[in-house]
Amino acid sequence: MRELHVKEIENAVREMCISSNYNLPEDVYKKLSESKNTEESEIGRDILENIIKNADLAKENRVPICQDTGMATLFIELGQEVFLTGGDFEDAVNEGVRKGYEEGYLRKSIVRDPLLRDNTGDNTPAVIHLKIVPGDRVKIVVAPKGFGSENMSRIKMLKPSDGMKGVEDFVIQAVSEAGPNPCPPIFVGVGIGGTFEKVAETAKRALLRNVDDCNPDPSLAEMEKRLLLKINDLGIGPQGLGGRTTAIAVKVETYPTHIAGLPAAVAINCHATRHEERIL
Numbered sequence: 001m002r003e004l005h006v007k008e009i010e011n012a013v014r015e016m017c018i019s020s021n022y023n024l025p026e027d028v029y030k031k032l033s034e035s036k037n038t039e040e041s042e043i044g045r046d047i048l049e050n051i052i053k054n055a056d057l058a059k060e061n062r063v064p065i066c067q068d069t070g071m072a073t074l075f076i077e078l079g080q081e082v083f084l085t086g087g088d089f090e091d092a093v094n095e096g097v098r099k100g101y102e103e104g105y106l107r108k109s110i111v112r113d114p115l116l117r118d119n120t121g122d123n124t125p126a127v128i129h130l131k132i133v134p135g136d137r138v139k140i141v142v143a144p145k146g147f148g149s150e151n152m153s154r155i156k157m158l159k160p161s162d163g164m165k166g167v168e169d170f171v172i173q174a175v176s177e178a179g180p181n182p183c184p185p186i187f188v189g190v191g192i193g194g195t196f197e198k199v200a201e202t203a204k205r206a207l208l209r210n211v212d213d214c215n216p217d218p219s220l221a222e223m224e225k226r227l228l229l230k231i232n233d234l235g236i237g238p239q240g241l242g243g244r245t246t247a248i249a250v251k252v253e254t255y256p257t258h259i260a261g262l263p264a265a266v267a268i269n270c271h272a273t274r275h276e277e278r279i280l
């Protein structure tokens with residue numbers, strides 16, 4: 001058993017809340033920069049230029065990429081040979097979020113009660129997805145999620161007979177209806193299978209993949225390529241002002257499901273697709 005003090009988890013979460021809000025992941029930055037060379041619309045190219053300039057300024061001056069610094073969403077893999085000491089695991093994560101948002105001057109966007117709408121004042125609680133895995137390490141991914149794009153994410157319980165075409169039509173409809181709201185160019189995560197709640201998590205996890213990778217299953221890799229082309233043919237463009245760069249990536253992930261169902265989910269992230277990973 002390897003002992004790990006929860007303070008190390010708190011510190012890592014604190015640091016990553018700040019740095020993920022200041023720095024765009026390199027692969028996302030590179031893809032957005034490359035898109036400037038392929039975008040056909042002049043206004044689209046101008047917007048991409050400004051998005052890149054904004055990311056550069058945020059990095060240089062250590063300020064958030066966007067005013068919406070998001071709901072802290074964490075994907076944690078906890079090795080089953082790790083023995084956590086010094087306190088409660090979830091408290092440590094939330095303390096990291098609290099300190100990170102305070103010290104990084106990040107907007108506090110979380111309301112305690114979704115109906116009464118009183119702000120918690122420290123951006124807690126986080127949304128934590130925890131998996132117990134083999135080994136003696138802890139992998140933490142912090143992904144601040146802005147709600148301009150979160151509000152445009154969709155879920156649908158399709159029929160098995162709807163098949164791949166049904167899923168693709170649903171994805172295109174979701175992106176088309178989202179229009180300019182999720183601050184395109186967007187990153188699209190598609191989840192297929194599982195149950196109602198599993199498919200949403202699967203789609204969300206897909207957003208953590210590298211912009212340039214493709215699904216190891218050839219038919220899903222083809223589906224990703226096809227969906228990207230179809231989305232970019234919609235003409236929504238950067239910030240919805242027209243153009244071909246509506247999405248920079250589409251990632252599809254699947255999970256086994258029930259004989260009677262075909263759940264599908266579309267998780268949309270904006271051009272400020274932020275996430276950072278650390279292994280303790």
Ligand code: SF4
Pocket residue numbers: 066067068069145146147148149181182183270271272
């Ligand atoms: S959708 Fe993204 S870029 Fe747009 S306001 Fe929200 S966090 Fe910022």
